[in-house]
Every structure is written in structure tokens, then in C-alpha cells.
Amino acid sequence: MRLKRLGILLVSLLIAQVFLNYSSLINAHAEQKTPDIFIGIDVAYENLTEIKKLIDKVSSYTNLFIIGCTGITQDLIRNATSDRIIGENLTKLEEICQYAYDKGMSFMIYRDLPYFSNRTWPENARTRWGDKFLGFYFLDEIGGRQLDRAENWTTVTQADNYTHASSRFVENVSMYMDWYLSFHSSRDFRLFTSDYALYWFDYKSGYDALLAQFGWNYSRQLNIALCRGAAAVQNKDWGVMITWTYTEPPYIESGEELYKDLILAYENNAEYIAVFDSNENYTQGILKEEHLDALKQFWQYVQDNPRKGDEIGDRVAYVLPKDYGYGFRGPNDKIWGLWEADTLSYNLSVSVNSLLEEYETKLDIIYENGFEPNSTYGYNRLISWNSTSPSSSPSPSQQPTSPLTMDCAYAMAAGVATTAVVAAVVLKKRRQNYVGAHVSS
Numbered sequence: 001m002r003l004k005r006l007g008i009l010l011v012s013l014l015i016a017q018v019f020l021n022y023s024s025l026i027n028a029h030a031e032q033k034t035p036d037i038f039i040g041i042d043v044a045y046e047n048l049t050e051i052k053k054l055i056d057k058v059s060s061y062t063n064l065f066i067i068g069c070t071g072i073t074q075d076l077i078r079n080a081t082s083d084r085i086i087g088e089n090l091t092k093l094e095e096i097c098q099y100a101y102d103k104g105m106s107f108m109i110y111r112d113l114p115y116f117s118n119r120t121w122p123e124n125a126r127t128r129w130g131d132k133f134l135g136f137y138f139l140d141e142i143g144g145r146q147l148d149r150a151e152n153w154t155t156v157t158q159a160d161n162y163t164h165a166s167s168r169f170v171e172n173v174s175m176y177m178d179w180y181l182s183f184h185s186s187r188d189f190r191l192f193t194s195d196y197a198l199y200w201f202d203y204k205s206g207y208d209a210l211l212a213q214f215g216w217n218y219s220r221q222l223n224i225a226l227c228r229g230a231a232a233v234q235n236k237d238w239g240v241m242i243t244w245t246y247t248e249p250p251y252i253e254s255g256e257e258l259y260k261d262l263i264l265a266y267e268n269n270a271e272y273i274a275v276f277d278s279n280e281n282y283t284q285g286i287l288k289e290e291h292l293d294a295l296k297q298f299w300q301y302v303q304d305n306p307r308k309g310d311e312i313g314d315r316v317a318y319v320l321p322k323d324y325g326y327g328f329r330g331p332n333d334k335i336w337g338l339w340e341a342d343t344l345s346y347n348l349s350v351s352v353n354s355l356l357e358e359y360e361t362k363l364d365i366i367y368e369n370g371f372e373p374n375s376t377y378g379y380n381r382l383i384s385w386n387s388t389s390p391s392s393s394p395s396p397s398q399q400p401t402s403p404l405t406m407d408c409a410y411a412m413a414a415g416v417a418t419t420a421v422v423a424a425v426v427l428k429k430r431r432q433n434y435v436g437a438h439v440s441s
Contacts, residue, residue, distance in 0.1 A: 036307075037271060038106060038134075039262075039299065040064025042241065044278035045285060046071035048092060052099055054277075054285065057292060059103035061299035066137055066274055067096055068110040069282060077117075087117035101129045108192055110137040114180040123186045135190030135208070138180060142173060142205075143198025144213075147327045147337045156336065161396050165336040166201060166323035166369070173205035192272075194241035196223065197327050200230040200367050209237035211272055214261050215244050221356055221363075222328060224268050225318075229364030232312055233377050239272025240265035251279065255290030262298040268361055269310040312378040315362045318355050319384050320348065321394045322368040328352065339396050351388040 040062040043051055046069045055065065067073055075089045093109065100107045107129075116122065125133050145153040146169060155172050159165035181187040194211035195202055196218070202210055212227035214220050224240075231238035242261050245253040252258070258275065265273045275295070277285045320326075321344075327333035331346045355363050364379070376382055 037266065037273065037302065038064040038239070039273050039295070039302070040066065040105070040275075041287070041295075042066035042068045042137075042274045042276045043285065044068040044110075044276065045282050047284065048072070048096065050285065051096060054287075055100055055103055055105070058295060059100075059105055061296045063105055064134075064272065064274060065100045065105045065107040066110065067093065067100075067107060068137065068276075068278075070110065070112065071282075072096060073109050073111055074113055090116075090118070090121060097125065097129060097133070101132050106132045106134050108134040108137045110140075111180070112139050114176075115183040119183065120185045122184045122189060126186075126189075135192060137193060138177065138191045138207075139193055141195050141213075142193065143202050144196040147197050147325075147334055149337045154337065156338070159336065159338060162323040162325065162336065162339075162394060165325060165338060169198075169201050169325070169336075170204045173202070177206045194243075194274075197226075197329075198325055199227040199238075200234075200369070201325065203230050203234045203236050204369070207236070209239060209272060211239045211241035211274060214240055214242045214265070215276075217245075218329070219356070220261065220264055221268075221360065222352065222365075224265075224270075224361075225352075225356070225363045225365045226328070228268065229317055229366040232364060233317075233366050237271050239270045239274070241274050241276060243276040247280075249279070249286075250288075251286045252276075252291065255288070255294040258291055259294040259297055262294065263301065266298070266302060266307070269307060313380050315364050315379055316355075316359055316381040316383060317364045317366050317377070317379045318352065318388075319382055320365060320367045321385050324348075324367070324394045335396075342394075344394050347388075348385060351385070355383065355388075 041054065041058060041064075043054065043066065045051075072092045075092050076085050077087045077089055078084065079086050097107060097109070118124075122136075142153075142155060146155050149157075156165050156168045159168055177191060181189065190208040191206065192209045192211070193202065193207055194213055196213040196215075199210050199212065210227055210231065212223040214223070227238050230236070240261075242252075242258060242265075244251045245257075252275075253261070262273060275287065275291065277287045279286050324344075325336040326341075326345050326348065327335075328349065331349050332341050333345065334340065335342070335345065352365065366377070
């Protein structure tokens, strides 16, 4: 009898152990479903029906949604007679936020106007949706627009020298951020944006996280080096925004190329990865099944290939001269959008190209601004621009000592070209969609 009872007990324990192991596997799978990275889509059109359909499709293999159309996030109410803005109707915004929240997604909201008609709306949103509400995607491409002197979007129109341009840029952007947050009952909200240049100075202005843009005909690894380096030294977050490759349909790269870009961002330890989804007129999305399939495949890749820790000690940093706001889009790019390229621009371009070839994913690019004496910031090695460039010091009046032919210059610095289209075409007046704004009498 005792042997029989013992046998029953052993069988029971065996069954319990199998059940526990099975439960552990289920729990492990459930935990694996949410990676330690935000992956998603930035939607910049207004059609709520289509947006909800998209959320339904991608919520099982993304965890980030950027509500990027001002027709939703800034649904303005205007006076019919004076055309004066008298408030906002936030119904559409709340509807989409709740829809994404119900699907378990984190989200951020694009804004470029400072006020909410309801001053407590942001605080109420955080109470309502908790940490799923990540913060505000505030303004767009501030550094790039400065370089390209974009109409109505240039932060600094004149300056005495590079240091003056740098301080004015940081002060002006910081001031606008403060003004924006002053319209909220709480100023404790994270601010995001994406850009394609001057990341260092965006961070100094107060942004918590930047998304370096992948798109057009530019060097992905260069923009990673610039953005990741600025984030590392200034203790900020960073990520990638995959945007247009073409100025006309299909706008975005193929699904196969998208997958490669997603992997590249992930392997470089991006904390946020988003894909921009809107056509030129902001009326509909551009992502096809091949792009959604790429996102789905990438989601599985992330689960199957957990990242190792981001060890800054495994990387080297190239240190640029203080306040030198050069665009790195080839030897003829502007400095702060205010000065023409000079000898130093050319030499830095060649140096960066050479270092990218040597160190590849292990290279960051930082600035001398605010440098701590004798500090390496944790990098394995710092390489000063003085050690790679024959130019002694940057100066706004500095000019090339001898003319460079276009063919020669591009042959030497083509590897660091970031954007290959005219600024007037590139600049997306993205998000500026007030078609759906209500008019009130």
C-alpha cells in the first residue's frame, strides 16, 4: 500500500513538474513578445478609419505608434468670420490614443503649436493612459531645416561666428520648448523629434530623444554615428526614423531594403525604430504588404536575437571642433546654413569617411562643446579632428587654399554624403495637415 501511495506521489510530482515547465515556457514566450525596444509606425495622414485598420494589422508585431498628423493632434476650431483660432477639438486625438492603448501599444503625439485648449489635457492623458503615453513629438527636422534655410523654419538667420550661431540655435529652440511646456499644467513630459543633421545641438536644446533619419541617398552609418554619439555623451535616448527614398510614388524603399535598415538600426542599438507612413499630400499611407511583412519579420528577428548590452567602451569617438555645425552632405554642404564650405569641411569629410571605413559600427561622432578635461566619456579611444585634419582651427571666414574640382571633391568625400536631393524638394511640410480642422461660427 505504501509503495502504491509512493508511486502515486511520484507520478503526481512528475506531472506537476511538467506542468510547471510548460507554464514557464508559456510565460517566457509571453515575456519574449515585448522586446526591449520601441518598434512602430509614424502615421502622418488623417483618415481615422484607415489608421485603425493599420493598428489592427500591426499591433501584434509592433509596440509603438506615432500619431503624426496635425489634422488629428491639433484639430483646430476657427471662428468663421475672423478665421481666428478659438480652441481645439481633441475628440479624434483621444479616439486614436485610446484605440492604440487598447491594442497594448505605446504612442507619442506630434505637436508644433504650444497650447492645448484644455491646459490639463496632457496631464489627464498621462493619468488615463499611463506610461503608454510616451510624450510629444515636438516639431520636425529643426537641425536639417537650419542647414537648408527652410522658409519659415530657420532658427538662426544670421550670426557673427560659429559659436554665436550655436548659442543662438540652442537658446531659440530651448526657449520655444519652454514656451510650449508652459501651456501645460505639468512640464514633466518627454520631447522627441527626428532630424537629419545637427543632432548634437538638438540635444543641447533640450530634446530627450532624437530619431536619426534613414532615407534618400545618405549614409545610414554616418547618421547613426552622429546621433548615437551625441546621445551617449549627453545621456539621452536615440533611435531611427526610416523615411522616404524617392520624391514620388512609391516614396519608400522596398520591403527587402526596409528589412535591412531595420536590422542595421537594431544592431547599432537604436532604442526607437519607426517607419514614416504618408504620401506627399498627407492623404493616405504608403506602406504596402511587403513593408508590413518586413516589420513582422523584423519583430521575430528581435525575439530570436536578443541584443547584448550597448558597451560604449567597445566604440571610438571622433571629436569635431566646437560649434562647427557642418552638414556632412558632401564637400559643398553649408556650415549652419549660413557659411559656405571651407577647407576644414573638406578635410573633415575625408577623415570621417576614412574612419567609417575603418571602424564601421564602432564609430561615434561627438563635439568638443562642453568637453570635460581628461574625460573619454567611457569610449575606448577619442580621435581629435586636430589629429586628422591639416587645418589648424575653424573660422567662419576660412576659405579653401586652392580650388577643388567637383569630381575630385565628390570622389574623396562621397562616402559621407547624407542627402542627395534639393532642399526645397526634400523638406516635408510634414504634419501640416489642417484639412480636417473644424470651422465654428
